[in-house]
Amino acid sequence: MAEYMILICEDESAYATATPDVLQQVMEAHNRFSEQVAETGGKIIEGRALQPTSTATSIRGDVVTDGPFIETKEAIGGYYLVEARDLDHALQIGKLCPARFGGVEVRPIMVFG
Amino acid sequence: MTGSPRPDAGAGAGNGPGEVSAAVADAHRREWAFVLAATARVAGDLDLAEECVQDAYAAALTAWTRQGVPNNPGAWLTTAARRRAIDAKRRDRVLRAKLPLLIEPDPPVAASAPPGAGRAEEDEVIPDDRLRLIFTCCHPALAREAQVALTLRLVCGLTTVEIAQAFLVAEPTMAARVTRAKKKISAARIAYRVPAPAELPDRLDAVLTVVHLLYTTGHTAPGGDNLVRADLVDRAIGLARMLRTLMPDEREVAGLLALILLTDARRATRADPQGRLLLLEEQDRSQWDRALIAEGTALLPWALRGGRPGRFVLQAAIAALHAEAPSYALTDWPQIVAIYDVLLQVWSSPVVALNRAVAVAMAQGPAAGLAQLGELEAGGRLDAYRYLPAAKADLLRRLGRWEAAAQAYRDALALTDNAAEREFLTRRLTEVTGAPG
Numbered sequence: 001m002a003e004y005m006i007l008i009c010e011d012e013s014a015y016a017t018a019t020p021d022v023l024q025q026v027m028e029a030h031n032r033f034s035e036q037v038a039e040t041g042g043k044i045i046e047g048r049a050l051q052p053t054s055t056a057t058s059i060r061g062d063v064v065t066d067g068p069f070i071e072t073k074e075a076i077g078g079y080y081l082v083e084a085r086d087l088d089h090a091l092q093i094g095k096l097c098p099a100r101f102g103g104v105e106v107r108p109i110m111v112f113g
Numbered sequence: 114m115t116g117s118p119r120p121d122a123g124a125g126a127g128n129g130p131g132e133v134s135a136a137v138a139d140a141h142r143r144e145w146a147f148v149l150a151a152t153a154r155v156a157g158d159l160d161l162a163e164e165c166v167q168d169a170y171a172a173a174l175t176a177w178t179r180q181g182v183p184n185n186p187g188a189w190l191t192t193a194a195r196r197r198a199i200d201a202k203r204r205d206r207v208l209r210a211k212l213p214l215l216i217e218p219d220p221p222v223a224a225s226a227p228p229g230a231g232r233a234e235e236d237e238v239i240p241d242d243r244l245r246l247i248f249t250c251c252h253p254a255l256a257r258e259a260q261v262a263l264t265l266r267l268v269c270g271l272t273t274v275e276i277a278q279a280f281l282v283a284e285p286t287m288a289a290r291v292t293r294a295k296k297k298i299s300a301a302r303i304a305y306r307v308p309a310p311a312e313l314p315d316r317l318d319a320v321l322t323v324v325h326l327l328y329t330t331g332h333t334a335p336g337g338d339n340l341v342r343a344d345l346v347d348r349a350i351g352l353a354r355m356l357r358t359l360m361p362d363e364r365e366v367a368g369l370l371a372l373i374l375l376t377d378a379r380r381a382t383r384a385d386p387q388g389r390l391l392l393l394e395e396q397d398r399s400q401w402d403r404a405l406i407a408e409g410t411a412l413l414p415w416a417l418r419g420g421r422p423g424r425f426v427l428q429a430a431i432a433a434l435h436a437e438a439p440s441y442a443l444t445d446w447p448q449i450v451a452i453y454d455v456l457l458q459v460w461s462s463p464v465v466a467l468n469r470a471v472a473v474a475m476a477q478g479p480a481a482g483l484a485q486l487g488e489l490e491a492g493g494r495l496d497a498y499r500y501l502p503a504a505k506a507d508l509l510r511r512l513g514r515w516e517a518a519a520q521a522y523r524d525a526l527a528l529t530d531n532a533a534e535r536e537f538l539t540r541r542l543t544e545v546t547g548a549p550g
Contacts, residue, residue, distance in 0.1 A: 002302050088303075088312070091254070108300050108302060
């Protein structure tokens with residue numbers, strides 16, 4: 001098994017304006033996702049949602065700036081660290097991952113030694 | 114010499130150096146994919162596998178000169194390369210730990226080793242892993258250009274220099290492309306396997322697309338002076354034949370092979386002795402390769418049966434109608450239009466729509482074709498596609514609308530780099546600008 005990071009990249013403004021109903025659906029989709037990953041034989045090691053980029057602070061050298069490193073319409077809003085057999089399996093999990101206002105990026109975790 | 118394989122009852126010592134190097138070159142062309150695919154499974158790493166296979170070919174030159182060319186050069190080379198891989202892994206455990214291994218599926222996928230496809234070598238049967246290799250090279254997580262480069266490098270055994278030349282790319286660019294792709298295969302753990310049945314149609318389509326792209330790149334070079342890059346064409350035909358042998362039940366595989374054979378049957382007639390491009394209607398049909406046409410056509414009845422055919426089978430069916438027609442005018446154009454209609458349903462591509470418009474022009478007259486082209490132009494998806502203004506120019510020319518035709522030829526020229534095609538368009542432009550009224 002290998003580890004992959006699934007980065008969820010979505011339009012933040014869609015969440016800012018979403019109704020409680022929609023947010024409820026998103027929560028349920030993520031709960032369902034956890035079960036689906038197990039059904040594929042994979043494993044979620046960790047999954048977190050991030051506060052929006054408006055809360056981000058960037059540091060380059062000694063300079064501290066308000067805001068994210070790069071301003072984009074779609075930003076990383078959460079991630080899952082998963083265990084999968086290979087890339088095909090990781091992509092299968094990535095396709096199941098909820099991201100109704102954008103998409104996901106699957107990145108292998110680097111192994112040292 | 115430990116680690117050096119015993120040749121199976123060689124053809125006898127006394128092969129001259131010329132004969133031996135010819136035998137090695139022949140084995141390179143015929144056996145490279147088999148040898149590398151089998152070695153990759155043992156090496157667990159594509160770079161190591163490539164290195165071992167190259168060493169094995171180098172060793173063959175000496176060994177075969179001394180001991181004679183073995184009866185089964187592929188098995189000899191595979192054994193030699195696999196032993197080297199095993200030795201290298203034993204020698205350097207750090208290396209093995211450093212590089213993520215290509216992944217063996219568990220349980221092994223039986224489909225990758227069709228019965229009788231393996232090769233008996235000494236008392237061991239080496240599984241035929243060529244499908245694993247080509248599916249790995251054409252994995253959708255790799256960019257198309259990387260898939261193409263890897264297929265030529267790993268499945269066909271071309272050097273980076275050769276691949277760079279074929280695609281008119283600087284060598285360092287191509288080298289970087291190949292390295293990046295290999296690195297992604299190991300770092301992202303792209304599995305070394307034939308896809309599961311559920312994924313197979315999409316994954317196979319990617320493989321067939323790559324092979325077809327190789328063919329069309331060789332057939333009409335995107336730039337430069339050679340209309341046909343014969344080597345790329347031959348490689349594509351070789352790959353299509355290989356896939357047909359390895360996947361005899363896949364209709365689209367048969368379709369791709371048929372399409373390539375039927376198109377290639379016209380190779381000798383695509384340009385005149387001065388290298389000028391000749392259109393289908395100008396080609397000398399008596400010079401078409403009847404053996405290739407027969408072989409391609411024979412694949413179709415089976416491939417067309419059982420549900421809606423895929424895009425390669427349908428394109429091959431169109432190519433067969435052209436191949437069988439006594440002349441351009443006497444081609445079964447209504448039937449060709451009908452096949453294009455089905456093709457558009459399975460493959461909604463503006464290029465297909467363009468070709469359909471050309472067939473409509475033949476079946477129903479240039480004005481009808483022109484109307485279809487107008488819709489395509491308005492769609493905007495073919496703005497940079499040189500064959501759209503070229504087709505439009507031709508229909509306008511047939512309608513005697515000289516000025517509009519001249520403008521369309523100029524538009525086509527602005528989009529065309531290929532010398533033979535430019536020459537053709539310029540010739541036509543001169544004709545229509547010199548035409549009366």
